[in-house]
């Protein structure tokens with residue numbers, strides 16, 4: 062556990078990708094095989110089921126430390142992370158026994174506790190706490206609550222494994238996506254070149270794009286294929302050996318969330334993998350993303366959902382055909398095949414994401430302006446000769462999004478941030494004007510520089526009116542331009558609208574709170590873009 | 593009439609006619625230690641510990657000042673004052689004020705672990721104790737100095753072994769001297785920022801031996817720093833001043849580094865929770881050791897700490913002061929002056 066806890070600390074604090082990579086390579090070169098499997102599992106989102114909830118952990122910690130609840134809460138607001146708060150509040154271990162244990166043996170123990178009654182779980186957790194150093198407790202708590210997330214990209218993990226094992230990065234990327242169980246799979250099998258054939262559900266790593274500002278820099282417009290950039294869930298539909306699987310870009314198997322897709326089983330030939338966008342649509346016209354969100358969060362998809370939010374698959378690309386990996390075919394050739402496949406399938410759920418025809422960059426620039434009217438958030442540009450890369454690669458694929466929608470609001474509530482901003486007020490609520498009232502319409506916590514955050518934080522500390530728990534009411538004085546990607550009607554929000562990806566676009570130091578937008582302005586935007 | 597009143601200009605002792613660590617110019621100022629938030633410019637007369645005096649002169653220039661030693665009674669007006677070691681930085685002192693049968697103590701900033709440089713904190717019995725609370729939450733529990741020093745040494749040696757230059761940041765007065773003390777075990781050449789250099793010179797001229805270091809100079813070639821360790825104030829982090837050490841790795845030494853999020857916020861590669869303030873247990877033990885019936889809590893987590901003391905049955909109240917801005921002042925000072 063010592064090595065794993067150290068790995069997590071370095072990955073969590075190091076500011077250099079190379080340092081992270083080296084640390085991972087060193088770890089993979091020395092850790093026991095079963096621990097390595099678990100590290101890969103945790104980093105690729107295969108967390109074990111949550112053993113206990115946050116409330117219980119907090120309760121047990123308060124009992125162990127004999128601290129009053131208000132003081133625990135105060136500490137939590139300052140540290141910003143429950144796992145860390147508990148790790149810091151507990152007294153240091155008498156003997157740091159856990160250092161000698163392996164990560165895998167701890168995982169076995171955690172999984173074995175699953176069906177135990179609460180009292181046994183409590184004994185298990187507190188016993189481990191007493192034998193762990195602070196760093197080990199931190200990761201242990203994260204594992205218990207099932208929200209283990211560390212800021213290192215899958216690409217870095219893949220590269221580290223490639224360096225440590227000598228297996229190529231592409232192969233590893235493919236290997237670690239898909240369906241495998243860290244409890245049972247041996248490390249050699251996870252890394253081996255021959256073992257994967259058995260897993261029919263395995264998707265390919267998604268080919269991702271970078272944002273482009275100046276399309277003229279991309280050279281000859283004729284070399285590029287343009288498509289609408291849809292605002293849904295990027296996914297892969299896989300049909301192999303008579304089974305159909307749906308994967309989302311988060312590398313989650315989501316087949317059950319979209320039961321309507323089983324209809325595609327008959328329409329598609331076997332041994333095929335399609336890349337596309339999962340979007341609700343009516344007669345080929347996409348509906349706002351917010352509608353889809355109402356479905357994703359549910360455990361069970363009801364009949365009502367299926368009728369109200371009918372989901373379709375807008376196909377972009379084809380990656381496998383007749384069981385053969387065709388990712389290294391040039392785009393034009395894959396596109397041709399994709400067009401004939403969708404035509405043969407002739408199924409209302411499977412739509413071909415259309416190519417946007419253009420002959421010059423200027424023409425495309427004009428077309429892009431109509432993205433929102435088409436239900437898209439911009440354009441995708443793909444080099445006609447490009448292969449389907451694994452992950453993000455500069456040069457071949459670009460996204461060219463339209464400018465976000467914006468509205469000016471005034472800051473009215475603030476709350477301390479979490480994680481790296483846990484000592485600053487960085488989570489804000491903004492309001493628009495409705496007559497002489499202020500109506501809150503969005504929360505945002507990103508988009509300012511560290512320096513600006515420090516300035517706003519200082520303002521909040523000097524100008525707070527009231528304190529409700531962690532929230533402060535702030536004198537309505539600072540105006541911000543809030544940018545967002547979409548707008549939808551919502552009866553859960555006072556303003557009657559819900560914004561998608563709201564963030565602070567600019568601090569309007571030039572504007573007075575009297576000059577902010579009104580609730581009417583928001584409603585007009587809802588009319589224009591949210592229906 | 594309370595022995596110390598909390599006024600607009602600072603902590604005021606009417607019976608003695610002086611202020612302690614005032615934040616506005618006054619006639620007579622008794623100073624706990626030379627940090628800029630406690631020792632401010634503009635008063636007509638200063639009193640401090642012998643070891644604080646050269647630092648005070650370095651920071652405030654040509655001032656009228658007198659100094660005394662620890663535990664030496666001095667009568668001012670109707671009161672007797674004594675200084676007692678606070679263990680915070682070199683010369684830092686608690687101020688004990690006695691008037692008739694009543695004793696008040698102001699802690700200034702303090703830490704309870706003896707760092708071998710600043711003098712060992714001495715608990716002082718009193719009726720009323722005014723304490724700081726910089727790290728007044730149970731999250732803050734320091735590792736023993738020996739263990740922290742070992743981690744810093746290990747990190748430094750590993751960074752040099754990786755072919756990178758270690759740059760360690762900490763307040764130039766107090767923290768930097770401890771970092772230098774810790775680094776002397778590595779045998780590696782050490783270069784310091786001008787702000788730290790100036791403090792080393794002031795301490796040397798006061799007769800306090802210091803580890804041998806070199807000053808970072810603008811005209812030195814970048815190769816000079818290969819294989820060496822750099823010590824700089826926190827404000828230097830991320831500045832263009834740092835470029836000459838590339839490729840480097842940074843570590844920040846501060847009690848705030850106890851929380852992972854703060855290490856990331858500082859954008860440092862590593863953080864060591866090396867503090868010159870008492871941790872939660874240190875604050876509690878210090879308060880209890882005074883036997884005080886009344887406690888006033890100043891800068892830090894004053895509301896949490898005073899509430900907790902009250903729940904323990906110790907009468908405690910929070911007091912608003914202008915202390916506790918060391919970090920900001922340090923950052924401002926280093927970004928303006930001393931390009932070297």
Ligand SMILES: [Zn+2]
Nearest residue numbers: 625627680701
């Ligand atoms: Zn201080």
Ligand SMILES: [Zn+2]
Nearest residue numbers: 701724915916
């Ligand atoms: Zn202070």
